[in-house]
Amino acid sequence: MRRAWHLAVTAVLIALLALTATGGPASALVPASAASVGGAQTSSDTASHAQAAPAEQASPAEPGAAAAPSEPSANGGAAEDPERRPVVLLGFAGLTFEDVDPDRTPHLWRMVAGGSVGTMTPRSVRDTSCAADGWLGVASGRRAADEPRPTCRVLADPIGGWVPDWDIYLAQAAADNYTPAVGALTEAAEAADVKVRGIGPGAAIGTASPAGRTGSWEPLAQSGERGTQVVAAADAAEIVLVDLGSVYAPGHSVTDLDAAVGEVLDAADAVEGQAPTVIAASLADGRTDESRMQFTAVLSGTDATGAASGADGAELLTSASTRQPGLVQVSDLAPTLLTMAGAESGANFAGAPMHFEDGPAGAQPKHQLMLDRQTAVLTQQSISAWMYAVWGVLLLASLLVGVVAARRTGTAGVSTPLTVGGLFFAALPVSTYLVNVLPWERSTSPDVAMLGGVIGWATVLTALALLGPWTRLRGGRIAFVSAVTLGVLVFDVATGSRLQMSTMLGEPLLIASRFYGIGNSALALYCTALLVLLGVACSWLTGTAERRRRWLTTAVVVTAVLASCALLAAPGLGTKFGSVPTLVLGTAVFALTAAGIRLSWKRLLVFGGGAGALMLAVLFLDWLRPAADRTHFGRFFDSLLSGEAGAVLLRKIGMNVDILTQSWMTVLLPLAVAAVLWAAISPARFRIPGLAEQYRALPLLRPALISLAVLLAVGTFINDSGIVVPAVGMLFLVPVLAASAAEGVREPDVREPGVQEPLR
Numbered sequence: 001m002r003r004a005w006h007l008a009v010t011a012v013l014i015a016l017l018a019l020t021a022t023g024g025p026a027s028a029l030v031p032a033s034a035a036s037v038g039g040a041q042t043s044s045d046t047a048s049h050a051q052a053a054p055a056e057q058a059s060p061a062e063p064g065a066a067a068a069p070s071e072p073s074a075n076g077g078a079a080e081d082p083e084r085r086p087v088v089l090l091g092f093a094g095l096t097f098e099d100v101d102p103d104r105t106p107h108l109w110r111m112v113a114g115g116s117v118g119t120m121t122p123r124s125v126r127d128t129s130c131a132a133d134g135w136l137g138v139a140s141g142r143r144a145a146d147e148p149r150p151t152c153r154v155l156a157d158p159i160g161g162w163v164p165d166w167d168i169y170l171a172q173a174a175a176d177n178y179t180p181a182v183g184a185l186t187e188a189a190e191a192a193d194v195k196v197r198g199i200g201p202g203a204a205i206g207t208a209s210p211a212g213r214t215g216s217w218e219p220l221a222q223s224g225e226r227g228t229q230v231v232a233a234a235d236a237a238e239i240v241l242v243d244l245g246s247v248y249a250p251g252h253s254v255t256d257l258d259a260a261v262g263e264v265l266d267a268a269d270a271v272e273g274q275a276p277t278v279i280a281a282s283l284a285d286g287r288t289d290e291s292r293m294q295f296t297a298v299l300s301g302t303d304a305t306g307a308a309s310g311a312d313g314a315e316l317l318t319s320a321s322t323r324q325p326g327l328v329q330v331s332d333l334a335p336t337l338l339t340m341a342g343a344e345s346g347a348n349f350a351g352a353p354m355h356f357e358d359g360p361a362g363a364q365p366k367h368q369l370m371l372d373r374q375t376a377v378l379t380q381q382s383i384s385a386w387m388y389a390v391w392g393v394l395l396l397a398s399l400l401v402g403v404v405a406a407r408r409t410g411t412a413g414v415s416t417p418l419t420v421g422g423l424f425f426a427a428l429p430v431s432t433y434l435v436n437v438l439p440w441e442r443s444t445s446p447d448v449a450m451l452g453g454v455i456g457w458a459t460v461l462t463a464l465a466l467l468g469p470w471t472r473l474r475g476g477r478i479a480f481v482s483a484v485t486l487g488v489l490v491f492d493v494a495t496g497s498r499l500q501m502s503t504m505l506g507e508p509l510l511i512a513s514r515f516y517g518i519g520n521s522a523l524a525l526y527c528t529a530l531l532v533l534l535g536v537a538c539s540w541l542t543g544t545a546e547r548r549r550r551w552l553t554t555a556v557v558v559t560a561v562l563a564s565c566a567l568l569a570a571p572g573l574g575t576k577f578g579s580v581p582t583l584v585l586g587t588a589v590f591a592l593t594a595a596g597i598r599l600s601w602k603r604l605l606v607f608g609g610g611a612g613a614l615m616l617a618v619l620f621l622d623w624l625r626p627a628a629d630r631t632h633f634g635r636f637f638d639s640l641l642s643g644e645a646g647a648v649l650l651r652k653i654g655m656n657v658d659i660l661t662q663s664w665m666t667v668l669l670p671l672a673v674a675a676v677l678w679a680a681i682s683p684a685r686f687r688i689p690g691l692a693e694q695y696r697a698l699p700l701l702r703p704a705l706i707s708l709a710v711l712l713a714v715g716t717f718i719n720d721s722g723i724v725v726p727a728v729g730m731l732f733l734v735p736v737l738a739a740s741a742a743e744g745v746r747e748p749d750v751r752e753p754g755v756q757e758p759l760r
Contacts, residue, residue: 085300086234087277087340089333090264091138091202092257093131093152093246094286095295097370099254102363107262108295111280113363115299116356118317119373121329122284123512125176128291131155131246134283134330135205136169138241140182141334141349147172151288154249155201158214163204166212183210184348185334189239192343197233200243202283207241220244226260227267234268234276238341246286265299275300277340283330291510293374296328298354314356315366321352322515323496323572326369328354329512372441376502377509379446387451387504395425395734415690415746422739423477424462429525429732430485431457433492433499433506454504475536475698475743478736482533485732489526493518493567493574505728517575518568520719524728526568527586527711532736534560534587535704538594539697553594553700561587565614571622580614582718586711593703670716673726677709680737690744691737697744708733 095108097119102109111117124133125145130152136144146153147168156164163169173182181187186209189196198207200220207214220243221229233240244260245252261280268275282294296317316326319336331351339345339353360366398421435453443449461484470476492499497516500506505521507514518526538553564583568574623637681702683691695702712726719725 085274085277085340086238086240087279087337088230088234088240088242088264088268089138089206089337090242090244090261090278090280091134091206091283092244092280093134093282093284094248095254095257095282096292097295097367097374099247100295100367105254105258107258107265108280108297109363110265111261111278111297111299112367115297116315116317116359117297117366117370118326118328118354119370119509120281120283120294120296121322121327121509121512122282122291122294123510124284124330125172127510128288129284129286129330130288131202131243131284131286132165132169132205135202135243136173136182137330138185138206138283138333138337139208140173140184141331141351142181142184143176143331143350144169144173144182145176149288152246152248152286155205155243157201157219158204158217161213161215161217163208163212163214166208169205170212181210181348183208183212185337186210188334188338188345189341189343192338192341194239194338194341194343195237196239196241197237198241198243199229199233200241200245202243202245203241204243223259224263227263227265230264231267231271231276239337240276246284248286268300279333279336281330281333283333293370293377293509298356315359315361316357316369317354318357319352319354321350324498324501324515325357325359326373327509327515329515368442372439373502373509375441375446376436379441379450380502380504380506380508381510383447383450383504384508391428391731398425415742418742419477419739419746420462420466422735422737422742423465423481424458425735426478426481426732426739427458427461427465427484428454428735429505429728430481430488430529431455431461432504433488433522436499436501436503436506450503473540474747475539475694475701475740477743478739479533479536481736482529482536485525485529486533489518489522489529490567492522505731517573518579520715520725521728523568523576523579523582523719524712524715524725525732526564527583527715528708528729528732530560530564531587531590531704531708531711532701532733534590535701536698538704539700550594550596554591557587557591557594561591569614569618571618580618582711582715584610584614585714587707589710590700590704590707593707594700669723669727673712673723673730676730676734676737677705677712680705680733681709683741688741690741690746692744693747694740694744697747701740705733 099105100108100112122129122134124137124143126148130146130149132146132153132155133144135155136146146165153165158164169182182205186196186207196207196216198204198214198217204214204217207217209215216237218229218233220226226242230240230242233242242264244257247254247257264278268278278299279296280299281296285291285294298317317328318325319328319332321332322328329351331349332354333351335345335349335351336354345353360369401417431454434457435450438449438453440446440449440453461481465471465477465480468476468480470480473479488499497507497518500519500522501515502509505525507519509515513519534557538556541549541552541556561583565580566573568576568579568583619637619640679686679688680691683695708729712729715725716722
């Protein structure tokens with residue numbers, strides 16, 4: 001009876017985590033934006049917010065005034081240089097791939113069929129984005145946004161050459177800590193002697209100088225004249241920005257937008273010689289109540305490698321900022337426009353030039369691929385809202401059932417169900433990544449298909465853990481699940497991180513926090529599984545001679561940690577700044593203990609200093625690469641040199657605090673994590689049955705858990721997801737502890753770690 005009550009106390013401590021971790025990973029714990037109503041646009045009082053023009057106004061002929069519409073040249077709009085190919089950006093808001101089909105939008109469908117396509121992440125500063133946010137992103141090459149508003153601002157034409165509301169845009173940019181240099185596109189173009197021309201109110205933002213003045217702009221012509229207007233502008237400038245409005249604006253529709261795109265494409269077809277490259281991009285959601293992945297296509301384009309859009313398999317858009325086929329972001333547009341115009345993309349842009357990648361040929365397969373991504377994004381968003389509460393309840397219910405059963409039959413009677421349940425729940429986190437191997441997005445019920453796939457993978461892994469030859473080893477079952485978890489994450493990071501995209505513990509593309517490498521949730525899972533595996537595997541070496549055991553254990557730990565650092569921190573692979581200090585400091589306790597070296601603050605500081613120096617070296621080496629090829633490592637080092645790193649750190653600290661204070665449950669989450677770790681490290685204090693026996697049989701498992709506590713604490717402060725890091729680690733550790741305790745109850749005698757009776 002006393003052992004049953006001890007098991008009950010253990011269940012309550014572990015269940016605290018399950019109940020308080022219902023916010024889930026970063027995708028679910030990111031603070032919601034301020035409440036907003038509706039999605040329709042409303043006109044703003046532009047006169048009251050307009051940037052004040054100088055007292056001496058420029059005449060239309062003077063620089064800075066709205067330019068008169070261009071006239072096409074005698075050759076029909078072709079440039080004098082036969083090799084010159086201008087680039088035209090048709091920017092709009094609110095268009096998704098669901099809106100595009102061959103009957104309703106034949107001209108947009110033509111771009112899908114004959115060009116390269118990609119989904120555009122519309123994320124700006126807040127959860128949803130308006131047209132002003134998108135055009136500010138084009139102008140700066142970074143995230144920038146209008147002031148928070150209940151509905152999107154209707155953009156107005158310049159007044160005397162000055163962009164309305166410019167002072168508001170600058171003030172908001174300074175307050176948002178994304179350090180956008182609004183007007184950077186124009187500055188970079190002028191430095192490269194590249195002409196930029198704008199058509200329509202949003203394009204005035206894109207062509208404006210940092211002071212808010214546009215020197216080459218004209219209003220959008222009436223329907224039927226827009227194609228001629230755009231071709232004439234392309235004859236006079238290398239870069240042409242065209243604002244075609246928002247599909248949610250009064251008097252606008254998807255079919256109207258398609259007709260405007262058709263005018264431009266028909267006029268471009270009529271150009272003799274090199275037709276302009278046409279980029280059609282939905283720059284923003286165009287509403288404040290919902291966000292979705294947006295439409296992007298490039299027709300007749302050539303990227304920096306010389307590949308032509310839609311030709312020779314170059315069917316999908318990507319960039320060095322996303323590294324995912326068929327995925328780009330708004331900040332990629334500025335460097336793309338400059339590169340296609342023959343200029344340098346600039347080092348101060350957060351995005352990178354788009355390029356083309358192999359993909360399915362034909363409009364329908366490409367379109368379906370984009371729809372699949374939209375389905376995955378929306379399914380992850382909907383499931384994350386409730387899945388973690390259900391996950392916690394199921395874990396708690398399983399533990400309570402075990403407690404009740406233990407009171408009736410004794411702890412030995414529940415060891416088998418506790419083992420099976422623990423292994424199943426331990427396999428669930430990695431199964432949330434493995435599910436992306438399956439085409440669940442094409443199911444008629446994608447949410448059911450995703451959850452079914454996760455449960456199916458967890459069931460398969462549980463069966464393998466129970467039936468494989470590793471069952472003859474003490475701790476072999478949890479070692480198997482840990483090894484599979486590590487193997488899947490290593491494979492994913494090495495092959496492009498596609499399993500992490502838009503899954504329950506993966507990276508939410510609408511938040512646009514990470515597109516490649518290893519995310520915070522995956523890092524927490526990787527480190528937890530690594531230390532559990534090291535604790536078990538190194539314990540198997542205790543049967544060897546003492547001196548040899550220390551050398552073998554040290555070699556295993558150092559090799560595993562160095563290989564993990566190389567994988568997780570290397571630019572282009574894990575590309576995770578916080579992985580090295582997290583791993584080195586976290587595993588230091590275990591490494592020193594395994595080597596028989598006494599712990600001290602001095603030794604830990606040496607580990608920390610070495611990790612910091614190594615990361616600075618990695619940042620510096622990435623910074624030495626060309627600006628367009630840098631990862632965020634090199635861009636962060638550049639921000640250290642320019643003095644902008646402080647804003648980046650403040651933004652990440654703010655995100656950390658916001659996640660922690662999102663609700664009373666997230667505030668309690670650190671206490672729950674600490675309680676579970678304390679109980680795991682000191683099972684005798686809490687009289688947890690079986691766990692102390694397991695530690696005696698696997699003597700390095702407990703030091704591994706002590707090291708894990710340090711690792712998760714370091715990860716909490718270094719990574720911008722904050723408390724999410726230990727929370728995800730607990731999703732794996734708690735069921736592992738349950739399975740370990742069950743094994744200790746079933747086999748309490750201390751035998752050689754490599755020998756164990758089969759599961760009864």
